[in-house]
Amino acid sequence: MLVAGIKSRPEYKGLDVDAHAKRHLFVLEGEGAQALIDQVGAKGRDFLAKSEILYLAAAAAPKAYDVALSALSPDVFWHAPTLQPLLFRLRACLDLARMGTRLYIAGTEGFIGQIMQVAMEYGIDYHSIHTEHRGSAARRVQCVHCKGITDNVTTSPFACTHCGLPLLVRDHYSRRLGAFQGVNIDAEEPGTAPAPEEMFP
Amino acid sequence: MTITFRNETFRDDFTFRNSLYNIRRFPFPFDRDEYMYSVNMEPHVRGKKDSVFENLIDVDEHYVAEMLDRALVLKEDPLRCQALPHMMAAQWDTLELLMEHQAQDYSEHFTLTKNGDRWRWINRPMGIDDTFTFGDPSTLPYPPMEYITRQAQGDFCIVDQRDNNLWMDAGMVTTQADWSLDFDIGMNFMEWHGPVPLAHQIGVFDRALKFLLNLQQGKPTRRLNWTMTVNPRLDTSPENYHKWGPDRATVTPENVGEKMHLRVELQSLWRLPRSNAILFVIRCYLISFNELVTVPKWGRRLPRVLKSLPPEIVDYKGLTRNRPIMLDWLEKYDDGSPTSPGIFPD
Numbered sequence: 364m365l366v367a368g369i370k371s372r373p374e375y376k377g378l379d380v381d382a383h384a385k386r387h388l389f390v391l392e393g394e395g396a397q398a399l400i401d402q403v404g405a406k407g408r409d410f411l412a413k414s415e416i417l418y419l420a421a422a423a424a425p426k427a428y429d430v431a432l433s434a435l436s437p438d439v440f441w442h443a444p445t446l447q448p449l450l451f452r453l454r455a456c457l458d459l460a461r462m463g464t465r466l467y468i469a470g471t472e473g474f475i476g477q478i479m480q481v482a483m484e485y486g487i488d489y490h491s492i493h494t495e496h497r498g499s500a501a502r503r504v505q506c507v508h509c510k511g512i513t514d515n516v517t518t519s520p521f522a523c524t525h526c527g528l529p530l531l532v533r534d535h536y537s538r539r540l541g542a543f544q545g546v547n548i549d550a551e552e553p554g555t556a557p558a559p560e561e562m563f564p
Numbered sequence: 565m566t567i568t569f570r571n572e573t574f575r576d577d578f579t580f581r582n583s584l585y586n587i588r589r590f591p592f593p594f595d596r597d598e599y600m601y602s603v604n605m606e607p608h609v610r611g612k613k614d615s616v617f618e619n620l621i622d623v624d625e626h627y628v629a630e631m632l633d634r635a636l637v638l639k640e641d642p643l644r645c646q647a648l649p650h651m652m653a654a655q656w657d658t659l660e661l662l663m664e665h666q667a668q669d670y671s672e673h674f675t676l677t678k679n680g681d682r683w684r685w686i687n688r689p690m691g692i693d694d695t696f697t698f699g700d701p702s703t704l705p706y707p708p709m710e711y712i713t714r715q716a717q718g719d720f721c722i723v724d725q726r727d728n729n730l731w732m733d734a735g736m737v738t739t740q741a742d743w744s745l746d747f748d749i750g751m752n753f754m755e756w757h758g759p760v761p762l763a764h765q766i767g768v769f770d771r772a773l774k775f776l777l778n779l780q781q782g783k784p785t786r787r788l789n790w791t792m793t794v795n796p797r798l799d800t801s802p803e804n805y806h807k808w809g810p811d812r813a814t815v816t817p818e819n820v821g822e823k824m825h826l827r828v829e830l831q832s833l834w835r836l837p838r839s840n841a842i843l844f845v846i847r848c849y850l851i852s853f854n855e856l857v858t859v860p861k862w863g864r865r866l867p868r869v870l871k872s873l874p875p876e877i878v879d880y881k882g883l884t885r886n887r888p889i890m891l892d893w894l895e896k897y898d899d900g901s902p903t904s905p906g907i908f909p910d
């Protein structure tokens with residue numbers, strides 16, 4: 364079974380602010396804040412007046428990126444306490460979004476995947492979304508057996524948090540589910556799973 | 565031709581067997597003594613009588629038992645049959661194609677009568693006689709793709725064509741060689757083929773995609789693909805890998821002839837008329853090693869092929885554990901004489 368080097372694995376090409384967009388919607392998590400700050404360094408401040416930023420601090424809370432982001436004085440800055448209200452607010456933004464709005468996502472892969480899922484529900488073509496992976500390499504993984512999703516997986520194998528089977532984490536990725544595939548590692552000889560190895564720190 | 569349908573199982577007591585007639589018509593996938601991935605496509609046209617190519621949608625003695633097995637899989641896991649909302653026209657295209665072919669080539673078993681949009685479908689082996697309005701899903705007991713693929717052998721994917729790519733946007737997949745429709749639905753051609761080793765690097769998928777994007781209506785194409793399965797189990801899904809995986813550890817030199825099965829997929833691809841989607845039919849055939857070596861040419865060739873396989877393919881097809889046992893057993897049937905070109909028995 365092919366584990367690594369699978370072509371469904373997404374590529375994150377960088378935020379790369381689009382000078383022609385009428386409006387910019389940035390959805391950022393944790394270290395993803397720095398991706399936007401770097402764009403300001405590279406491209407200047409002009410786009411900020413047309414920008415709305417939704418930010419979830421998550422694991423980067425101690426770094427107080429929210430202060431740095433609001434100091435950029437974008438048109439709108441909103442700091443989400445957790446993912447759920449962020450998704451709720453995102454839907455409201457997408458309901459109101461006009462033609463010419465560009466969506467940007469930066470943060471961990473699991474976060475990018477979940478924001479993409481919402482965007483795709485709104486009919487946004489995934490090719491048009493600018494993404495940048497920042498922060499931990501932890502993965503969001505779906506157990507192919509029970510279909511339960513486990514967030515922030517850093518090892519392979521890991522125990523499915525739903526059905527308990529030890530799962531091998533493959534590079535095979537579903538955009539629709541926003542998750543990598545986890546497959547039982549000791550199916551042929553139950554009880555022989557190797558010890559978890561830190562693969563996605 | 566009247567087919568006598570076998571009463572048999574693909575799980576638990578595994579009573580599946582092939583008749584002598586079915587062994588002779590098995591689509592042996594190797595036309596030479598070695599194997600490597602290639603763009604092995606040819607026009608899907610009628611072939612020899614008494615071969616699986618005789619009719620373009622093949623129905624055989626396992627039909628009824630396979631449909632019962634499919635119904636069991638769907639009871640356990642309804643996600644094996646899914647269609648994205650924009651695929652309704654393609655679902656009707658699929659229903660029409662399968663009904664027309666089955667009724668035309670197996671008229672003793674299936675009858676389709678059209679009276680404008682009012683269609684009557686009779687499936688005698690399954691005891692079905694339904695009248696419905698073509699184009700109106702509320703007149704069928706299931707959505708159209710599910711309805712007809714509960715009555716047609718093989719797995720089915722319907723791929724939508726847009727942005728110069730193909731998208732797996734619907735399917736009925738209960739007899740798969742270890743891949744998940746639920747995981748892959750919505751992916752494009754390169755993404756769902758992501759897990760396949762070697763073939764991307766040698767350009768197989770680039771050329772295959774280009775070819776398919778130009779597929780014409782009325783000119784279906786086909787290819788053979790293969791793997792090995794322990795026990796005649798149709799449902800070797802990743803979903804159930806923790807249930808069938810242990811079978812791989814039960815193969816011994818004594819039972820390999822009975823337990824190990826060559827699993828061949830006759831894949832055909834059809835451009836659909838209304839939706840412009842492509843129907844991908846994956847018709848699965850199983851044959852035990854014991855049955856296979858009754859054809860001397862196949863018994864000679866299979867060990868040669870198995871020896872020549874690149875390690876990446878051995879690993880991908882899940883053959884690593886049992887290859888030595890298979891080779892030891894099969895090599896008894898290879899007397900070293902030359903084999904004739906092509907897949908058919910001598």
Ligand code: HEM
Pocket residue numbers: 601602603604721723730732741742743744748756757758759760763768769772773776787789790791833842844880881
């Ligand atoms: C649109 C039609 C097609 C569909 C829906 C389809 C689907 C698939 C799927 C789901 C897999 C399993 C991948 C996995 O391991 O997860 C696969 C494997 C594969 N496909 Fe396709 N495929 C299509 C057409 C083709 C064509 C035209 C070729 C021609 C070269 C091809 C060549 C292969 C090969 C070589 C493999 C690896 C099989 C093995 O070694 O057992 N496919 N395909």
